[in-house]
Amino acid sequence: MGVEYDIATALDGLEIGCESGEVICDHPHEGPQSVDVERRVQYECIRIDESISVFETFGVDCYDVWLPDLLRCSDCEIETLSTPTAGFDEALVDLDVTWNGTEYVLDTKELTVIAYSPRDEGEAPPSVPAPLVTPMIERGDPGGIRRSRIERMVPELRAEGAVELADVLDAELNR
Ligand SMILES: [Zn+2]
Numbered sequence: 001m002g003v004e005y006d007i008a009t010a011l012d013g014l015e016i017g018c019e020s021g022e023v024i025c026d027h028p029h030e031g032p033q034s035v036d037v038e039r040r041v042q043y044e045c046i047r048i049d050e051s052i053s054v055f056e057t058f059g060v061d062c063y064d065v066w067l068p069d070l071l072r073c074s075d076c077e078i079e080t081l082s083t084p085t086a087g088f089d090e091a092l093v094d095l096d097v098t099w100n101g102t103e104y105v106l107d108t109k110e111l112t113v114i115a116y117s118p119r120d121e122g123e124a125p126p127s128v129p130a131p132l133v134t135p136m137i138e139r140g141d142p143g144g145i146r147r148s149r150i151e152r153m154v155p156e157l158r159a160e161g162a163v164e165l166a167d168v169l170d171a172e173l174n175r
Helices: 001-012 130-138 147-160 163-173
Strands: 040-049 065-070 088-099 104-117
Touching: 001 040, 001 088, 001 104, 130 163, 147 163
Parallel strands: none
Antiparallel strands: 040 065, 040 088, 088 104
């Protein structure tokens, strides 16, 4: 029972394919990087505490349920969770992917938890400006405000020329 059981129950059978029918790594690559679903995959999962009130502001109820957040291809696998965010239960799991005849879905029968950071560990989430939070909410990606993902977003924004926004987030992370 415990965390492993809770995650396995919540994630079992969830579809993860995208429009192209291919499963793509959620970590940034030069271009879309497909995930080899013949082998086990790593997924970062989250469960959000109600103290993270930004989602409530948007009228989104994503609290207290385990959600798949970030899929990693074999090139991006990690051993532990870096820079955990308070208010988020974060878990790095490894599990199988199967084809159900229509789409790729998560198969959690043999899910294992590699790393786990409970919600009372880590630093407060950065205060993310609305222009960034709104698209996250719209695409159903509440995990985007986690510190680890904001850290990753800063250089991407700089590369895109959104220097001011990058500076705001950088300052938030180092507050
Ligand atoms: Zn990758």
